[in-house]
Amino acid sequence: MKVIVTDEVSESGLQLLEDDPRVSVDVRLNLSADQLREVIGEYDAIITRSGTRVDVPLLEAAGRLKIIARAGVGIDNVDVEAASQRGIIVVNAPFGNTNSAAEHTMAILLTLCRNVTRANASLKSGEWQRAPFTGYELKGKTLGVIGLGKVGGRVALRARAFEMDVVVYDPYISEKRAEDFGTRLVELDDLLRLSDVITVHTPLNDETRGMIGPEQFARMKQGVIIINCARGGVYDEAATLEALESGRVAGAAFDVWSEEPPKGELLKQLISHPKMVVTPHLGANTFEAQKNVAIDVCREILNYLDGKPLENAVNIPRFDPDLMEHMKPYMALVETIGDFISQLAPANPNKVIFTYSGKLARYDCSPLTVCGLAALLDRHTDQEVNLVNASLVAREMGIEVEAVRTTEAESYSSMVTLTLETPTGTRVIAGTLFEGRPKIVKMRNFDVDFCPEEHMLVLSYQDRPGLIGKIGTILGDAGVNIGNMTLGRREKGGKALVVFSIDSPADEATLERIVQEVQPDYLRAVHLRR
Template identity: 80%
Template sequence: MKVIVTDEVSDSGLQLLEEDPRVSVDVRLKLSAEELRAQIGAYDAIITRSGTRVDRALLEAGENLKIVARAGVGVDSVDIDAASERGIIVVNAPTGNTNSAAEHTFALLLSLCRNVTVANDNLKSGDWQRAPFTGHELRGKTLGIIGMGKVGGRVARRARAFEMDVVVYDPYISEKRAEDFGVRLVQLDDLLRLADIITVHTPLNEETKGMIGPAQFERMKDGVLIVNCARGGIYVEEATLQALESGKVIGAAFDVWSQEPPDSDTLKKLIAHPKMVVTPHLGANTFEAQKNVAIDVCQEILAYLDGKPLTNAINIPRFDPDLMEHMKPFMALASTIGNFISQLAPPNPRKVTFTYSGQLARYDCTPLTVCGLAALLNRHTEREVNLVNASLIAREMGIEVEAVRTTETESYSNVVSLALETPTGKRVIAGTLFEGRPKIVKMRNFDTDFRPEEHMLVLSYQDRPGLIGKIGTLLGDAGVNIGNMNLGRREKGGEALVVFSTDSRVDEATIAEITAAIQPDYIRAVTLPK
């Protein structure tokens, strides 16, 4: 295998490849895009950092390219879709900087609590003062951690060593994982109310963007400290500035920003605020982290050569063609129900059971299990989850995964069921294929019959005359057009379940109006990939 290295990468990682007689490594730094395109066709793998843009043109020129290895977490510089289209695997190194990020969190927190930065500047200016820099101890304080992934877990362990009480909000981990770390799992509102110090360690996605805004600051203790070494944009920066100026937050330590380099007036004011300790996205900037990510991606290349699973593959690797052709429609079904239930189920799953019924059960259903699991978990972890690493990530999150096959089925030739067990109960969803497309045939204990669409609204309520009409009227008033409706119930006047497919997403304000009008037992908007 011929490997080209186009950015500065630690020699410790490259040594692994250079020692393997199957691998030839060429280091070609500072190539222009045109020069790289001219040379890439001779290589099987490319190792990059952020300095190289692996775009569609480069991938098309790489006629022998089999793997793109990004020595770091972010893959914004890689065209994932173009790589997938050409069967090129993309790997990154999402855990190599885990310790670095956790330690930087405490570097910022301790600097904030003990006024290190301002005291340093004061003393270097020739002054000698002590009283203005009186600080706060961590011992006895309650630390609220939002997100208990790899970094959040390390922060929790270090906080316990500082004799802090730790509360955690993460709806996608099991209670067992929290117990293993000696922390208490709580709801977000409880964390905001209890914590003296709050730190976030989540990915930035639709659910976490702006999750700490004016309403959340209002619920916090007066005099709270906040930290962000995760992703810019999780805290609403305008609201953060207001909270600092009002005294609600007496200190903040940020390493990341919604715009990097920061250029807006709000960010400039926030960075210049005297109660802020700031760094320019240094969470992964240690010599050790750079060495780790280099080793990680080089090990992935060797695993590929050895035919072993790739732990950190970003995109879906190729299956055996015969298996793929047979399983592809059912993989879409498993992915759909996994994605669907991930938006409906209670938090903190502890067990996931996939059941395959009918003729499908005669085949190896492992691709279906990992596909459904990847869809279930992919919204809720800082790592990209795919068919290769889904089982590993579930295990790390403390989630038990079981697959059951039975050739017996009642109404359909093939059924895929997913049961999700949480501390507050069990949720079940089942589907089949109709004309090659997924169809949901069961939710909880209700028989259903609908095709999943991009936008849906799911409600359960005590059946009473006129409620469907009220819901339709409120959706119409909000400019939301109903495409289809499926109603399930077990008895007259009992609990009913209704699923609307809509032409656009139902926003929170409309959900609040429907809730006030009909008092549903449950209501949730669902968005699925097109």
């Protein structure tokens, strides 16, 4: 795998890749957009920070690209939708710099409240003044935190240590989570009305862009302090400047900007305002954070190489981290049955139904559905289908995908059933786990019981004496050893389904001999990926 690094990234993280003989790392900094487009076609992965724009023109030139690794939290500079359409995984490092961002939030808040920057400049100029730099204590003040995620939660805990009262607005958390941080969950209007200090910790997206604008400033206390260590553009910057000028906002401390580096006249006015404390996007700029995010994204690249689940892929459905280890075997199960049935059923089903039964149904199974869908479709398209683009490919193929969960169990504590509705009929396969390994327990309307192997034969025929022995003889004559066999039938002398696990693949001549001598109404050789 060839990896290009286009922004400054900690050498400690890159060492993980450089120590792996499968990986070749090229550090190529300060390339122009045109220069990067010229060379990106040589690489399988790109590691960036905020200085590289991964947009459609770059992706169109990136014929080999499999993974985009953003060494940081924000992915504003990556066109995730365009990457997903091409089956390219986008990973980030959402946890490596959370502590740094939280500490920087407190640092610029305290700097603003205690006039540190102004006092520093005054003393360095030879003056000795104290009265102009009288500040404010945090104790007893109300802090409003918008977004109680990883960074927002740490800021709330640190504010509590300063004896602040903390209120939180976050439409995606429960009251219990807010209480766990010693905070109160309130509506946004209430937070604006109650807070002496307001800090935002949200991503920048269509929902949050400009969310603090003129109407919100009008609802704030007179003399409020505002902080932004999240993303430029969450605060409407024109409205922020107006609020500073009017005195509604007594002071602001910003680390991030809608344009970086700032060039527009509005941002220049905002940055130079005497009531502003400003830093050039330093929230994650600590030695510890840079090392952590580099290690995190490099580990994700190695996980990709090793075929392991990616913990921080932003365009792949994933389980709660606490569930990941528990769910890994079920991912292997749905992948196996998806791959298995894709070689038995017609190529273009009208509808695919994933049914999760028993204890498994208590959890969000959407990552399992995508995993199974990718395995099912990958053999039947001219593009690679993976967890990133499986749902998009199914939609383009006109395949309806449904997921059903039921806690009612049949013979197994947890079971996955995959049903394909095709123009020629319905195909069903079901599986469970046996000692942590995938086991198939149903095919069509036959009960079966086998653990899938790399090479298998599936036959359906009219049951009559001697056929199993005849098949064994034909395989033996071809030097193909049978490792296991399972037989399913509904009645004596009726239709029978037999599945052989074989140690090596059977060639076309052997399969043709089975057809001639056994006359099955169905015969397929199955080769499962390892």
